[in-house]
Amino acid sequence: MGLKENLNRIWLEIDAALKKNGRSRQDLHLIAVSKTRSLAEIKELYDLGQLDFGENKAQELRDKQPNLPNDIRWHMIGHLQSNKLKYVVGKCALIHSVDSLKLAREINEFAQKHQVSANILLQLDIARDGKKQGFVEKEINAAIEEIQTFSHVQVHGLMTIAPFGLSTDENRQIFQRIKQISVDIQAKNYDNVNMNVLSMGMSNDFALAIEEGATHLRIGTAIFGERDY
Numbered sequence: 001m002g003l004k005e006n007l008n009r010i011w012l013e014i015d016a017a018l019k020k021n022g023r024s025r026q027d028l029h030l031i032a033v034s035k036t037r038s039l040a041e042i043k044e045l046y047d048l049g050q051l052d053f054g055e056n057k058a059q060e061l062r063d064k065q066p067n068l069p070n071d072i073r074w075h076m077i078g079h080l081q082s083n084k085l086k087y088v089v090g091k092c093a094l095i096h097s098v099d100s101l102k103l104a105r106e107i108n109e110f111a112q113k114h115q116v117s118a119n120i121l122l123q124l125d126i127a128r129d130g131k132k133q134g135f136v137e138k139e140i141n142a143a144i145e146e147i148q149t150f151s152h153v154q155v156h157g158l159m160t161i162a163p164f165g166l167s168t169d170e171n172r173q174i175f176q177r178i179k180q181i182s183v184d185i186q187a188k189n190y191d192n193v194n195m196n197v198l199s200m201g202m203s204n205d206f207a208l209a210i211e212e213g214a215t216h217l218r219i220g221t222a223i224f225g226e227r228d229y
């Protein structure tokens with residue numbers, strides 16, 4: 001199947017899930033995860049009207065960005081190393097994968113130095129499956145207490161990756177938990193922090209994520225087909 005058919009099919013599924021929850025497309029953003037994909041494939045999707053693309057490696061973003069239209073909104077969704085900030089901060093619409101206070105501090109310092117402002121999400125490790133992908137729940141409030149004082153970082157919400165191989169119920173519980181955490185954070189009215197974005201849902205669980213309040217879906221395989229690494 002071609003990209004166009006895949007994209008159309010995904011939007012049908014998205015619309016069905018939105019409808020089920022009385023939501024509209026307005027607060028839903030589809031990010032095409034283009035890691036390992038060629039410039040030609042990305043351009044083909046762009047020509048179909050897709051403007052949001054996600055990459056998980058800073059160098060790949062660096063290599064692709066200058067060769068593609070500049071109204072593409074890039075999303076950094078993978079672990080970000082301190083020495084790669086220059087490829088990402090000030091170049092992305094949103095950094096989804098801020099997974100430590102140290103990284104948030106470094107992003108703020110870099111952004112300040114370069115007179116840009118960084119839009120970020122805090123990545124939460126709800127499942128605690130040993131991979132340590134983000135903040136654990138009990139760290140999050142203390143982290144935000146500090147991050148809210150950063151002059152060049154704006155927190156827009158939370159991101160999580162549900163581990164593979166969960167039952168639908170387990171998967172749903174993870175999404176419900178992160179939604180609840182975002183509601184609790186919003187209620188605290190921190191400075192420079194809003195909880196407008198909930199980045200969750202991938203090829204295998206995006207309909208479920210929409211039902212539980214996702215605003216930003218990160219979908220790779222269902223759009224582009226299987227990746228061969």
Ligand SMILES: *Cc1c(COP(=O)(O)O)cnc(C)c1O
Pocket residue numbers: 033035056077078161202203204218219220221222
């Ligand atoms: C690769 C990736 C995705 C997309 O995964 P698919 O299963 O291909 O849809 C989403 N989020 C992150 C962080 C990823 O690295």
